[in-house]
Amino acid sequence: MSKYLELVKVLDKICYEAPAKNTRYNLRVATSEQISSARARAFIHLFLKVKFGQIDFSERERFITDDIDDGGIDGYYIDKDKKDLFIIQSKFRTNEKNFENKEITLEEILSMDINRVTSGEHSYETGAKYNGKIQAFIRELQEISDLPRYNYRVIIIANVKNSLQTSINKIVGFNAEIYNYDRCYQELLFPLVSGTFYNVSELKITINLESTNTGHRIDYNVKTQFDECNVNAFFVPTLEIAKIVSRYKNSILKFNPRSYLDLAAGSVNSEIEKSIRKIKTNEFALFNNGITMLSDHTKHSDKVGKRNKAEVMVTNPQIINGGQTAYTLSRIYETCLKDGSPLEIFEDKEVLLKIITFSDEGDPSAKKAGEKLSLIEEISKATNQQSPVNEADRRANDRVQIELQQKIFEEFGYYYERKRGEFGDGIRNEYISRNMIIDRELFLKVCLAAQGKPNESLSGQLKLFIPSKFSSILPDSDSYRKYMFAYITYVQLPKYKSSTSGLATSYGRFAVTTIVSQKYVSTLSKDDFEKVIDLEINL
Known part of the structure; x- marks a missing residue:
């Protein structure tokens, strides 16, 4: 099967995620024209899912404006943490030849009323009103109190002639980022299939303090040949880990020698599942060896305005040991959501989390970076004992x-x-x-x-x-x-x-x-x- 046909298959799966009331995505009763329209919108869904980690279909749909009177804007996304405002123009082609060869025209780019919409204009120069989704976008912009601090980023998901790049930048008023067909395959299709589609830069983990008698964590500095490292260890609710991995999947397991190995009968993962589903008390904390996570910077606080809670902020997190545990928890969580089952099976069950933080100060040279990667590999080899790691696993990141x-x-x-x-x-x-x-x-x-x-x-x-x-x-x-x-x-x-x-x-x-x-x-x-x-x- 060609990459284009795989992409179409993915878009159809996204259409099937739509709630029944959203009939425009119902491919089973659609005409060929309606199918093309649904896939074009699903293409924007794919971008929002992969690039911004928007897992929920209805949440993504809120950002899609593609319709009659959309002012040439097919979608948008507002990243309030990074202060980025993305404005999207997308062209999905209905056959492989056109998808990989047909280019967007300058006239199509000219149809983008970015300046008018971001200036708060509710209609075209002709006086015709923009559609309801664009009106909602304008209202959302008006509610941002520090909008001048935001970076405007125009995304064009289409094939573009190199010679048009300068003209496009002048038209839209910003440097446009182009996703041609090959970039769509490499950065949208492949990451989705491999579960590496959203890289988290900062992660918040909430800890329960109710079960602790004294201090609830270990904070220890370790001197290594690479540099000084800090180790934090504490018990974390299994539901926290489940939610994290459900969202970030294999993108948080890049240094782990294996991805998820499924729930084969008699496997370690099936035993992990049993200890969550079958046992009501917290034996899980005793049975499981825990999870080891790497971090570039870690910040802990007990004063978060919540009773019996603490929070840990982790920068560029990566799980290097316990990936099977973490992924199994996420699969159980996703099954509960899909079946409409209560999440009570996670209640009062915790897992040991060890966070290793590397010093971000000192020598930034390639030599130091290499030493750091070598140390990560050694830690990964030393700590992966719960499921056997064979030689093929050890070569996975070569x-x-x-x-x-x-x-x-x-x-x-x-x-x-x-x-x-x-x-x-x-x-x-x-x-x-x-x-x-x-x-x-x-x-x-x-x-x-x-x-x-x-x-x-x-x-x-x-x-x-x-x-x-x-x-x-x-x-x-x-x-x-x-x-x-x-x-x-x-x-x-x-x-x-x-x-x-x-x-x-x-x-x-x-x-x-x-x-x-x-x-x-x-x-x-x-x-x-x-x-x-x-x-x-x-x-």
């Missing part, structure tokens, strides 16, 4: 794997799973099918076959991912196209099974992949891959 993932998606539209469970959200929400996900172990075996070593392709995961072997197979990502040629060969082989092919296309797949891979040349386009593979296998 630079070569990150580059492979980016390049393979950008050119081929496949999702290389460098972390276990990385695309679980995409599968659960039916954004993508499993056959679009590349298993990392299989990929390494295919790489060996492409290198002319089909016998080594039978190696187990442990051998493939030990550092020396892994780096010999994938020293860099430069040969990704050849390896994708080999991968496509391997996955297509079963369809060629016939009475004449014998066991070659089943038990001899790596050997056949090695032979066909010799026909790869760097000038082959991805569209030619299947033609060459088909020709070679049928010879």
Whole structure:
């Protein structure tokens, strides 16, 4: 499936999120024109969800103004924390060719009445009134007491000629930020599928003080080879953690060696779920090893104007241990919301949270940054004991794997799973099918076959991912196209099974992949891959 068709599938899923009363998103009874209109609005929903973490459909819908008499403004968003005002113009195209090639015209940009709307004008120069959503936008601006402090940011989600950028900036009065088709795939589609779509810069965590007898936290300074670190530890309501991960998902697990591993029977995650659902008291605090979070800056206060409450503000948080615990809690929370079940199962249940804060002072050099990342990796390895972390998990954040993932998606539209469970959200929400996900172990075996070593392709995961072997197979990502040629060969082989092919296309797949891979040349386009593979296998 092409990236465009996957994008359309995502937009349709967003339409299905709409409340029944919002009939304009009902694709089941819509005409082709109405379907196109619904997808165009869902495209803006996608932007608001990914870029601003707006999870709730109805909340996002409030910011979408796209309709008759919208003053050329399709949507907006007001970030009151960062003092940013976003004004959105979007053009969704109804077929892949137009989506990737058709450009927005200067006339369409000229239709944006940004200056009039932000100046409080309620109508066009002709006197015709703007629609109700634009009127609501104007009222919202009028209610902001410190509006002069806000930065105005114009977002154009469309293909734009490079030569038009300067003209567009003059027309809208601000530097416009352009999201062309490729940026939409990279920064909207991929993050949504992988659950990394909203990066939180500051996080507030609320703590209960009712169950504490004396001090409710440990505050400890640690001297390391990198620099001095501060460690805070306290028990946090499980519901707090559930809500946090439900919103930020894998974006808060970037340094964790694994993403969520689902609730397989007998797994650690299923046991975590049982201790929340089946036990009414707080054994969870005893059974669970807790969560370790990294922070660039941490601020704690008991004086927050709430009885028996304290709050912790964490800057650039990342969970490096306990990701399975945190994600399982979020899945339970989401299931309760979906089913309309009460959240009482979380009541009086807490989990130990350890926050490691790195000093943000001192040497900002690349060397120090590298030392910090090395220390993070060592902490991650040392603390991930609750679920076994295998060698493949330890290689998940290696630079070569990150580059492979980016390049393979950008050119081929496949999702290389460098972390276990990385695309679980995409599968659960039916954004993508499993056959679009590349298993990392299989990929390494295919790489060996492409290198002319089909016998080594039978190696187990442990051998493939030990550092020396892994780096010999994938020293860099430069040969990704050849390896994708080999991968496509391997996955297509079963369809060629016939009475004449014998066991070659089943038990001899790596050997056949090695032979066909010799026909790869760097000038082959991805569209030619299947033609060459088909020709070679049928010879």
